[in-house]
Amino acid sequence: MYFGCVVVVGTCFGVPSIRNSILGERTDSSSSSQNLTNSGYVSQTSLSNYSDTAVYAANKILPSIVGIKVEYTVNSLISMFGNQGQNATATATGSGIIISDDGYILTNNHIVSSSSEDSYYELSEATKVTVTLFNDETEYDAQIVGKDEQTDLAVLKIDKTGLPKAEFADSDNIKVGEFAMAVGNPLGLQSSITCGVISAVNRKITDSDGITYTLIQTDAAINAGNSGGALVNSEGQVIGINTLKLQGEGIEGMGFAIPINSTEDVTSQLIQYSKVKRPYIGVTGMDLDEKTAKANNLVVGIYVKAVDDFSAAEKAGIKPGDVIIEADGEKITTMDELNEIKNKHQIGDEMKIKVNRDGQEKELTITLGEQP
Secondary structure (H helix, E strand, O other), X not given: OEOOEEEEEXXXXXXXXXXXXXXXXXXXXXXXXXXEOOOOOEEEEEOHHHHHHHHHHHHHHHHHEEEEEEEEEEEEOEOOOOOEOOEEEEEXXXXXXXXXXXXXXXXXXXXXXXXXXXXOEEEOOOOEEEEEOOOOOOEEEEEEEEEEOOOOEEEEEEOOOOOOOOOEOOHHHOOOOOEEEEEEOHHHOOOEXXXXXXXXEEEEEEOOOOOEEEEEEEOOOOOOOOOOOEEEOOOOOEEEEEEEEEEOOOOOOOEEEEEHHHHHHHHHHHHHHOXXXXXXXXXXXXXXXXXXXXXXXXOOEEEEEEEOOOOHHHHHOOOOOOXXXXXXXXXXXXXXXXXXXXXXXXOOOEEEEEEEEOOEEEEEEEEOEEOO
């Protein structure tokens, strides 16, 4: 997909062919690196400050990171002898971040929603979710409070109080080149850290399911099981949720995290409603580029293939065969652009849509409904 690589999301151990997976006190230790000066001599630069930064950030964030284990039922559809297969249990692991002292935990949706099937097996939704705390081998039963596929976020809840809530930073203020630490449970090895820098911000990455995210890029190593864990700054404050990595020949150090600022409204809605309420238009559309539009005697825009019954679009008078060319006064040519404008609105807001119908332009007003 991107540069010939594959985006890998989440982790599922022991489950065949399921989604390609990823997912206090300061000490003074110093080492040195050698740098050439202008005169050609070699000087030594102490790295103790970098070490102190990593130690401080790790000590602050680690108590707020949990390990997550998810169990599924796998139904083998065909046995090796051609008969009906048998049920078995499979497990997946990931990470999570404590967001309240009374047991709410933020993680990735793909950790707890790896439902899948092919010709040989069916994989159920999660049958059991357990959480392990820092320096505590007890497995606490967890409830899935809410989950959202579109943002790849989920909230869990365990019955325990007095937990160390993670501190959040303002992810809108991070800068390329600044210190970054990824914290989680790669390969089930709890409380592991890797260090690097912020490689880029506002990266548009599309996963294997076709969902596009705007993410923080880092070269801090993200491995299977890191999904749902924290990307933190030099103060041990969470700036992102580790979510994706690029994997393929010649690729190294390309991991991605959901900016923490973008999770706040989603998290609040998952706790309150167990889902995210989003505005809804109700059209199925196809992007028309100049070549396709010309070949079909249409204009460039979004060809409306279908309109959902009783939807905001139907009530506003949008019809199959219309070509949407503007939204809120902005010229648009793709469904992504239409959705981006729509998502700036709330349910119940009015949205201006201009369509081309049989060569004539027509402006319509949509009152946005709630996405089913």
